[in-house]
Amino acid sequence: MESELVSIVIPCYNQAQYLEQTVQSALASDYRPLEILIVNDGSKDNSLALAQKLSAENELIRVIDQKNSGVASARNKGISEAKGKYILPLDGDDLISENYISEAIQVVKTNPEVKVVYCQAVKFDEQRQKPWKLKPFSRNQLAKDNMIFVAALFRKMDWEEVGGFSEDMKMGREDWEFWIKMLKNGGEVVQLPFVGFFYRLTPGSKRKKTGTNQKKRERIAYLNAKHGDFFERELKGPLRFQRTWSKPYNTLLRLLGKL
Template sequence: MPLVSVIIPAYNAEPFLERTLESVLSQTYNHLEVLVIDDGSTDRTVELVQSVAQRDRRVRLLQQPNSGVAIARNSGIQAAQGEFIAPIDADDIWYPQKLEKQVRVMLQDTSAGLVYTWSIYLNETGELTGGYKTSRLEGNVYFALIQGNFVGNASAPLIRRTCFDQVGTYNHQLKAQNAQGCEDWDLYLRMAERYPFRVVPEFLVGYRQTVSSMSRNYAAMSRSHSLTMAEARRRNPDAPAVVYRWSSSRYCACLAMQSSWCGDYQDSLVWMCKAIALDLTLLLQKQTYELLFKSALKQMARPFVSGMGGDRGSGLWAKRRVEMSRTGVSIAELNTRAVEETQPQSWYHTVQARRWQRIIEGASTPFPQGQQQG
């Protein structure tokens, strides 16, 4: 059985880290080493990890001055001894068969550089919100990955260790440029230039979303996206220019949703208008109008409802999230629903599917940087 190195960057992670470690150590695939990189925490993160490490020798604590998540992950990768690298953020969880199913795919397809899985969204107490992230994209995914980070989050992939030798590790320079937010996306793009991706189409990651954990530095996140895409375009100048415009539109829409979630309604309006200006197909989605209307209404009403929290039901997938929350849906039910969602559900999705089919058919080489390397 190949060793899997689990990498957990942790900064003041005391509220959620124990649950995260429990989910990792309870994996059905148990040939693991778990490296927790304390990034200069000032709470009880270190004591918590030391306590768990005394009970389970697979857990190892590394410590460094506060340097940011990219350097913390890179420190873990450097110290790792496993054939596969599995990052997870300190507030997320894995469901029991996550690593087992990903390792199985890796062993079946030795050319694959990264295997991802689907994510279900959790609230602060660990309950399902009903929101989720799915994708069935695999193989040469480079152009699709430019448009959006369909891998979803940093806790979803299992990565072949040898890939880092070819493409490098997480880009810590983004933090130095006050442009944090796209470190994982940047890495996935470099990997997709050389390696095929594979997917386990099941919900095996619990991705925790709380207002306190979300960055509200939207300008820095936008700058992170711009720098990441500029570097991708420099490496692959022949990629269709329209793909980068779609990517910018999609990212602005994500910032609009995030700012609405955090209660920053004026910012939400600004980012949504930028998204529409870059890609008019957003006007084919009724959720676009819902977000604009809700943000405008709440911004105007702010003096009268200043104590109201963020719009946690808003966004391009709001209706789906609310309906699922009301029914108390389980992960098994979500897996069933996701399998059934095979056809476009709106004009927007139909247009998206058609234009992406044209882009994929126009891809001239198996990989932008040539064939994958082992």
Template sequence: MSNNKVSVVVPCYNQAQYLDEALQSVLNQSFNDWECIIVNDGSTDKTEVISNKWIKKDSRFKYVYQNNSGLSSARNLGIKKAESEYILPLDADDKIGENYLELAYQAFQEYKDLKVVYCEAKKFGDSDEMWKLPEFSLYSLSRKNMIFCSALFRKKDWKAIGGFDVNMIHGWEDWEFWISMLKNGGLVKKIESVQFYYRVKDVSMLKAMGAQKTKETEEYLSVKHADFFVEQLGSFSSLLRETERVKKSYEEKLKSKKFLINAFLKKLLVLQF
């Protein structure tokens, strides 16, 4: 391990137009003991040119290239090259607040049982609002992800679970990663200040998933982490029974004349205002 305590890993695939902002947010950190590894995932734009500019500006920036292999693979390569104990992934189109590394590192020093530290987040770009995420629990994590990719964790924990799953080619790789890391235990802490900024764009990986890719990804997750989903949500038979119960409840409501009238009146009020 080097003297750097945190390695920031920035995968980049044809996002050169955003890369300066991401790297500037790393350079602005109040915490100085970091290195930043830029991973060019086979980009055809000016990613290499911009990366070289930052390497010349500060020797803590480093650069590696690979043929296009996907986001999970790019993150894994950067983490493999990382020389620090702690890792923070940062997508090339996002930014971190100037105190993020300092606050996250301090949290790990104070609470030895921590596995993941993240923070409050805000959207920018095509949106300008707080990113309201539900409080973390394993039960909540079994229903949806609430930890973005830019959270601090130990390199040894990444290694223990085999890294980011390269089979997650359509998206949700962060969700799968946190399930793998946390399902067998470990504390999570959220810093109560905005230290992560998520860029909202018209075109994104998540928006491009589509119904079929979503279905394939859900099926893959449900098989790989069947133990986790059953433990948190119940057996498959109990889930089926709950689905039937909800279905019958709605069928009974639809048969109710009073329910239909109330639903119609509520809809009418919405249209009026």
């Protein structure tokens, strides 16, 4: 049976320092057929020139250039132009193992109920690496926190069905919201039993910038506005600032007749 094309979509904003290493890790994948789309999101460094050089050197690589519009927009642009049935987003400074895609494809091709396949992961910088302790997937757990990093494999048709990544979610963790809308009404999730994803810790990483209390409040308000039905079902009411306390707090308010 002929293998189906996988599209790796790499949004890049001022990540020239790491981009080639990321692309090389994608090219080292033992899965074929493969295409790599680098989406330059209005970088101010030499990311675009580097991406074009890499594309000229390898026919598997395509480059898309857009004005700075944010990572959700860059992912959507790349996925919209991807030719593959399956998509793997990979940020411009992260890495994957050579067997990650081939193992993930085996799962989705043999089980149509599976919507998302990811793996175990590590966080790393120049000095060290440490395991990324991800909680097991459940919809109830997904209502309180995200345990699926963005570099997971899914079908392009499922991305289309939910309208892609939400480009108006500017306060971070847009991948969490994407998984909520893709999975809240069904679909299985599989975590592969090996480390296949390497998340780079950098001084200016987006997770740090979006980790403030203000951003968290904006994020929770956004999620409640868009997915109130999901939180009602899983948490008996809205997601709260102290997320793990959402369900007991909502339950108490109901008992007191205040919700």
